[in-house]
Amino acid sequence: MNVLWIMADQLRWDYLSCAGHPHLHTPNIDALAAKGVRFTNAYVQSPICGPSRMSSYTGRYCHSHGATWNGFPLRVGEPTLGDHLREIGVRPVLVGKTHMVADAEGMKRLGIDPTSDLGVLLSECGFEPFERDDGMHPYGPYDPEPAYDDYLRSQGFEAENPWEDLANSALGDDGELLSGWLLKYANMPANIPEEHSETPYMTRRAMEFMESAGDQPWLCHLSFIKPHWPYIVPAPYHDMYGPEHIKPPVRSQAERDNAHPVFEAYINSRICRSFARDEVRERVVPCYMGLIKQIDDQMGVLFKWMEERGLMENTMVVFTSDHGDYLGDHWMGEKDLFHDQSAKIPLIVYDPRKEADATRGMARDELVEAIDLAPTFLHAQGGKPKPHVLEGRDLAPLLHDAGEIEWRGYAISEYDYSTRDARATLGVDQADARLVMLRDARWKYVHAEGFRPMLFDMASDPDELNDLGASNAADVLAVCERMEKALSAWARRHHSRITKSAEQVDHMLATREPPGVLIGYWDEEEFEADFGKPFSERP
Incomplete structure (x- = not known):
C-alpha cells in the first residue's frame, strides 16, 4: 500500500x-x-x-x-x-x-x-x-x-x-x-x-x-x-x-x-x-x-x-x-x-x-x-x-x-510561548512560559505554569466563551484536580526511553544480569538453586 x-x-x-x-x-x-x-x-x-x-x-x-x-x-x-x-x-x-x-x-x-x-x-x-x-x-x-x-x-x-x-x-x-x-x-x-x-x-x-x-x-x-x-x-x-x-x-x-x-x-x-x-x-x-x-x-x-x-x-x-x-x-x-x-x-x-x-x-x-x-x-x-x-x-x-x-x-x-510578546508582558521566565492542554470527552483543561488553570465545559459551552478556571465551586475544583492528576501521570511516563522495546526490557528482566555477571550469591549451592544447574556450567 x-x-x-x-x-x-x-x-x-x-x-x-x-x-x-x-x-x-x-x-x-x-x-x-x-x-x-x-x-x-x-x-x-x-x-x-x-x-x-x-x-x-x-x-x-x-x-x-x-x-x-x-x-x-x-x-x-x-x-x-x-x-x-x-x-x-x-x-x-x-x-x-x-x-x-x-x-x-x-x-x-x-x-x-x-x-x-x-x-x-x-x-x-x-x-x-x-x-x-x-x-x-x-x-x-x-x-x-x-x-x-x-x-x-x-x-x-x-x-x-x-x-x-x-x-x-x-x-x-x-x-x-x-x-x-x-x-x-x-x-x-x-x-x-x-x-x-x-x-x-x-x-x-x-x-x-x-x-x-x-x-x-x-x-x-x-x-x-x-x-x-x-x-x-x-x-x-x-x-x-x-x-x-x-x-x-x-x-x-x-x-x-x-x-x-x-x-x-x-x-x-x-x-x-x-x-x-x-x-x-x-x-x-x-x-x-x-x-x-x-x-x-x-x-x-x-x-x-x-x-x-x-x-x-x-x-x-x-x-x-x-x-x-x-x-x-x-x-x-x-x-x-x-x-x-x-x-x-x-x-x-x-x-x-x-x-x-x-x-x-x-x-x-x-x-x-x-x-x-x-x-x-x-x-x-x-x-x-x-x-x-x-x-x-x-x-x-x-x-x-x-x-x-x-x-x-x-x-x-x-505550547511554548517563551519567544512571544506575551511572555514579556507577563514577566515570565522562559523556563516557565509553557501551557499544556488536556481534553477529555467533556472538559478542556489548560495548565498554565505560574497561573491558575483555564477550564471549559465543552458540553454546555462548545464555543468556549466561559472560562471556569477561576471558579471556587466544588464541582469545578474537583474537575481541575482530576485533570491535573491525569496530566501529571502523562508527564511522568517514559518519554525518552526509546532505545529498548517493552519486549526487550521484559527479556532483560527474565535473564537478569548480563551473561557472566553474578552479584550477591553466597556459594555454589545458592547459585544452583537459582539457576537449576551447577556453578561450573554458568554462562
Missing part, C-alpha cells in the same frame, strides 16, 4: 462543507470523507507550525522531541516516520512544506556533511525532498531542482523574489506591487495566473512524483503552504466570497473582561488587536475561503488523476492540517492558544482496504491526535508496532470497526 498524506497549512477544522460551513463548498474533500472516515475531534500536539509538524513527523509529543517552537531544530538522532518506513522498504517523499530547521550544530558535532544523503534526510524530517517549498524561505542547501522560484522564472515570470513579488503580491492601478503581507490587499488578485500559483504547482509536482515512483511502495507528503498567510489568492478565487459569506465572530465581551492573564496578554497583542477589527475580517476571511476553495478544486484534479491510474485502489489518502486559524474569533488572530479554532484540525482518512468498508462515510468523535498518523502509516505499510518510540495510536481499529471501541480518554497539546 502507498500513502498520500495531504496537509493544508493553517486550515481550520470547520472551514469545509462536510464539517458544516454554510457558504464554503468543498465537494472534492467531502467526497473523500464519504469514502473514508472523518474524525471530528482531532487535535494537534502544538497549535503552531514547527512543533506541530515535528510531532506529526516523529509520532511523538513536544515533551519528547524537544522542538517546541518554530526555529527550534529537531535534534539529530530523533527518529522520524521516514526512518521507520525506510526500514521496511517504503520510500518517504516530501512535496511542499515541513517548517523543519536542521540541527546544524548537531551534524557538525557528529561530522555529518549536511549536503550528504544522510545530511539531507536529517534536515528534512526524514523525508526525501522531491520538492520543498517553505514559502518565504525559498532557497536553502537542501532544496532540489526545480524549486518553485526557478519554475516561475522558467515560465517567463521574472522578479527578484518571485514567491513574494508574484505569488504573494498584487498589482496596483499603476503597476506597483501591493504586498500580500499587508492585510489591506487581501481582496486583490495575486500577481500571477492561477495555474502557476503554489497550490496547483505543488499538486502537479505530487502527480509527477507518483508518475515516476515505480514499483517501490511510497509515502508522499503533499504539504500545501496555503491557506496560511500571506492572505492573497489568484483570480478567480479572490472575489468568490464577500462579507455576506463571513460567519459572525465567535467571541463575547465577557470572555474579554474576565480573561485569563495569558489569554489577556495575547488578545492585547498587535496581531490580535488587528484581527479583532471587522474591516480586517472582511478582507481576510473571504480570501482565506478562496484559498481553501482553490485547494478543494485541486483535490478534484488530483483525485481524478489518481482514479484514472488506479492509484486510489492501493493508496491510503489522508487530508489534514497542522493547526487552525482564529480569524478574529475569541478576539484572536493567528493560532497559538487551545480554542478549537486553533488546536483542532480536519482529519479525513480514506483507507482502500476491504476491512475499512464498514466505516466508509462515518464521522467519528473519538479523541484523535496528530501523532496517531505515524503509527497508522507504519502499520498500513507493513511495519511492526513501535510503541516505545511512537507515542500515537494506530487508527486502524477506528478505520475498520463501525462499533464502539475502547480508545484514549484524553488528548494532549503543548
